[in-house]
Amino acid sequence: MTYSPRLRRRANFFVFLAMLSVVAGSVLLGGDIERRALVAASQVALLRPTGSAQWISLEPLAEMIGDGEMCEWQPASATQSLATALLQERDAPGGNAGRSSDSAIQVDLSQRKPVRMIRDPYAAYSSVAVDPTNNEVVLTDENLFNILVYNRTDNTPPAAKMTEPKRVIGGLKTKIEFQCGLYIDPQNGDIYAVNNDTVDTLVIFSRQAKGDVPPDREVETPHGTFGIAVDEEHHEILLTVQHDSAVVTYRKTAKGGESPIRLLQGDHTLLADPHGMALDAKNDVIFVTNHGSVHQVRPGDVPREGTMGRGFGKSNWPLGWNDAVPGSGKNLPPSITVYLRNARGDTAPLRVIQGPKTQMNWPTGIAFDPRRNELFVANDMADSILVFDASASGDVRPIRVLKGHKSRIKNPTGVYIDAQHDELWVANFGNHSATVYKPTASGDTPPLRVIRSGPEDQPALSIGNPHPVGYDSKREHILVPN
């Protein structure tokens, strides 16, 4: 877990807002109103069931802070019945209230609004791919859960708030959530988008898809898929599986609950929290970026079938956490591991790029440029793009590093080589932007073009799948792991 200076400044900003709201609330709600509220709250503790309505709380409406971004408020009608039914259970004759220590306190705060909400109102780009046939660029958004399509040559003017996408695919029907991998079919423009961690489904949309529409095709995947590579020659889809340190391969036309046709998993693979994946079709090898955390799974000759959940009974399904060997976990240095495309089972990599000279720090997206035999790595935590010779092995320095304030690279998670137009694309999760360079760019080189999803001066919150939340009472900071 790391906190960049930007995150720290942002945290301080929210702490300041929180303190401001408390002070403002005291001023606005002070005196008699606050006293009455406190008295009312105290009375709640004294209330007992009477069979008739009782005043149980005074609830001042909270002012929104910031830009007022808030979900649309829902009518309370249906709600009331659900909430009331639950609450009435406490006092229902023959109910269970008697087993409670104090069954009298029953308060419905289901319609209470938050006094503060930390939420980024703008798209946070996580992966990128170009559709050269249609001259479009496609970006996934891990914040608002959309797939966004722009003209490839769009360039957001410095004074503009953002560039509006040509098309947006998003909504509950789309099954789009924390999307991190992307592939555009060069033949027909179909969009293959990988969900990580929450939806366990590869969704495939036609190029014409728009709005809240179901995917044209979907494939059930293991939990925690991240990167995607598609082999057009052999008609295969390859996906990395972060949680189980594996690579699964499907038929390109797979759909529904179809099993993978191949599985790469095991100690010898050196897969360790794999993320991005790139294919060198000519040499028939795949490159996988690994963050480094890994554990052993039940070794040996057990059948590679799913043993739980949606993978139960499916062939070539990764062994999951219930097959993890207790106490076998370790944290390895980040790496790029290289395999034959059709490697299966517990197969060692052909080569490994790993070590301090590589500068890798959460290497995430990866792209292969066959013209120069180069690998481009989105180096998330170092705010850089690392370029390696694709034949490299061991602890080697990148042949180029693209990094710096002028480059505008911030927490890059997606990278793409547009060979047709000789351009390098970067999806910057940390600053609402996708940036374009010459593939030979190096050092602190400004981008050729920028597509922004939000105002230039609006910091990205970098929240992605906030599961737990903590509170540092000493500093009055909210801790948000992602």
Add this chain to the structure above:
Amino acid sequence: MHAITYDPIHDEFSVPQQFGQAVLTFRGGANGEEPPLRVIQGSLTQLQNPDRLDVDPVHNEIFVPQDDVVLVFPREAVGNVAPIRVLKGTQMPVGRVAVAVDPVHDLLVVGGSQSGVGGRLLIYNRTDQGSTKPRAVIGGPRSGLGTVQGPFGVYPPRNEIILGSRIGRRGEISEMASENFYVGVWSTQDNGDIPPRFLIGGPHGVLRQVRGVALDPTHKSIIVSDKRLNAVMTFYVPEIF
């Protein structure tokens, strides 16, 4: 990362690292690429899929739920250490399980969800170990505990358990978002199929896929994460503090 716990006495926070089967503890003011103060990891730990945890700063212990057991480590443990206690509850839910410690009343609350059963809260004595029957179980159709959504908190001064849950069965769409999510408050003295004492933020409120809950008693607030909104919200709820 599916849990984080701040220890106000020692000014530290701890997180589980599921893939590397580790528990990491950092300085409270950690910033940037700062290494953890302590790491629990190795063959003796029995850590298999550490996903959640809680720290008891009073008795200096770390509780790590895992499948149908709870592993207890000394708070200051470093490296490859065995747990000092292992609780194997006879009614322990399996799957995603979270824990919260009440160091004042010496209680351990274990929450989890089971397919076909829904969410359950099991209340143990803090020092229970081995195969032990819980002193109380909260759950059932009237409880509204469709699931235990994530890390939750206890508030010892009022014997409260505060957690995110949902009403009703999961449907395909509601896997991603639903209006049935809420934050509920039960008592550590409840036992049985008991509805929550308070409903906060839902059902049919602002929440769409509630996850973790943290408490800020000083400001009489709870802090709630929501996956679908990809947001963190603060609710002012003086009624529960």
